[in-house]
Amino acid sequence: MKKHFKIAVLPGDGIGPEIIDAALKVLDVISKKYGITFEFEKALVGGAAIDAVGDPLPEETLKLCKESDAVLFGAVGGEKWDNLPTDKRPEKGLLRIRKELNLFANIRPAKAYDALLDASPLKQEIIKGVNLVVLRELTGDVYFGEPRGIEERNNERVGYNTMIYYEHEIKRIARLAFEIARGRRNKVTSVDKANVLEVSALWREVVNEVHNDYADVELEHMYVDNCAMQLIRRPRDFDVIVTGNIFGDIISDEAGALTGSLGMLPSASIGERYAFYEPIHGSAPDIAGKGIANPIATILSAAMMLELTCKLPEAARDIENAVEKVLEEGYRTADIWSVGTKRVNTQEMTEAIIKHL
Ligand code: IPM
Ligand code: MG
Numbered sequence: 001m002k003k004h005f006k007i008a009v010l011p012g013d014g015i016g017p018e019i020i021d022a023a024l025k026v027l028d029v030i031s032k033k034y035g036i037t038f039e040f041e042k043a044l045v046g047g048a049a050i051d052a053v054g055d056p057l058p059e060e061t062l063k064l065c066k067e068s069d070a071v072l073f074g075a076v077g078g079e080k081w082d083n084l085p086t087d088k089r090p091e092k093g094l095l096r097i098r099k100e101l102n103l104f105a106n107i108r109p110a111k112a113y114d115a116l117l118d119a120s121p122l123k124q125e126i127i128k129g130v131n132l133v134v135l136r137e138l139t140g141d142v143y144f145g146e147p148r149g150i151e152e153r154n155n156e157r158v159g160y161n162t163m164i165y166y167e168h169e170i171k172r173i174a175r176l177a178f179e180i181a182r183g184r185r186n187k188v189t190s191v192d193k194a195n196v197l198e199v200s201a202l203w204r205e206v207v208n209e210v211h212n213d214y215a216d217v218e219l220e221h222m223y224v225d226n227c228a229m230q231l232i233r234r235p236r237d238f239d240v241i242v243t244g245n246i247f248g249d250i251i252s253d254e255a256g257a258l259t260g261s262l263g264m265l266p267s268a269s270i271g272e273r274y275a276f277y278e279p280i281h282g283s284a285p286d287i288a289g290k291g292i293a294n295p296i297a298t299i300l301s302a303a304m305m306l307e308l309t310c311k312l313p314e315a316a317r318d319i320e321n322a323v324e325k326v327l328e329e330g331y332r333t334a335d336i337w338s339v340g341t342k343r344v345n346t347q348e349m350t351e352a353i354i355k356h357l
Pocket of ligand 2: 249250253
């Protein structure tokens with residue numbers, strides 16, 4: 001079994017560097033405990049890369065990602081770069097990595113921790129026990145569809161994008177959804193807008209075809225607007241939600257908010273060859289450099305890396321259990337703090353987690 005892993009580390013902007021440092025500390029402990037070694041190499045991305053070399057995804061960074069077993073990513077973006085055209089923005093660095101590494105599947109788990117039930121905006125009886133995964137297609141759809149642009153027609157400006165899915169793109173994400181469901185509660189909800197969009201009608205048809213190979217898994221279809229509503233009314237009923245890029249972008253933020261804090265949510269983006277791990281939250285420029293950011297989402301993203309890239313599910317469970325324990329002990333960063341709990345900073349939270357490893 002492989003025991004040495006080269007990891008491209010892309011801290012990015014805002015709180016990115018702080019939370020990445022926290023995850024690296026945890027991985028250090030894990031590597032000793034489980035007898036594996038990591039070679040971490042840092043590279044520029046996002047606004048930090050725009051400032052340094054004028055490109056949100058420098059050639060060097062992309063090359064490093066392609067030579068590595070996995071990419072560990074912080075966050076990109078910030079007010080400073082908000083007025084650049086979409087093509088030059090920090091976010092473009094992230095979108096280009098997804099496309100270049102063919103990371104077609106974005107796995108975003110959302111889980112309600114018992115110790116954090118009061119952090120959720122929903123009533124405890126609705127949120128308790130929620131444990132779902134949003135599987136978002138990540139390299140297709142209106143995000144990348146051509147033609148796209150802003151131009152002048154009939155003496156006024158018009159902006160347009162193309163919502164498009166090829167059959168093979170739908171097939172591979174549907175397969176993965178059924179595979180993931182088999183390791184969970186065996187249920188897939190495919191989310192689309194088939195009552196209006198042709199691209200969704202095809203999506204639904206292809207998902208049904210793939211389902212023939214997975215008859216043991218329950219499949220339901222849901223319109224995206226209804227899904228947005230059901231996620232709030234009865235979130236416990238969802239197991240695996242599979243959907244396209246833009247619906248997945250929106251639904252996964254909603255699923256994240258259910259559990260109380262975006263600061264808790266990890267993600268993995270995978271393709272046939274590469275893997276990329278990042279917290280769901282953004283760069284939070286308002287608290288950057290203060291050392292108070294919640295490192296848990298990034299630490300749990302590292303746990304996903306241990307499971308999916310390093311094939312060490314026991315190390316992943318180890319980290320997840322440690323996170324659960326520190327929450328039970330009452331440790332909280334500012335974003336999840338409530339009266340009666342112990343407010344800690346990034347470093348203290350990280351050390352508390354490491355104590356349980
Ligand atoms: C996400 C983000 C990105 C997206 C942005 C930063 C381009 O919102 O990962 O969900 O829209 O995919
Ligand atoms: Mg998003």
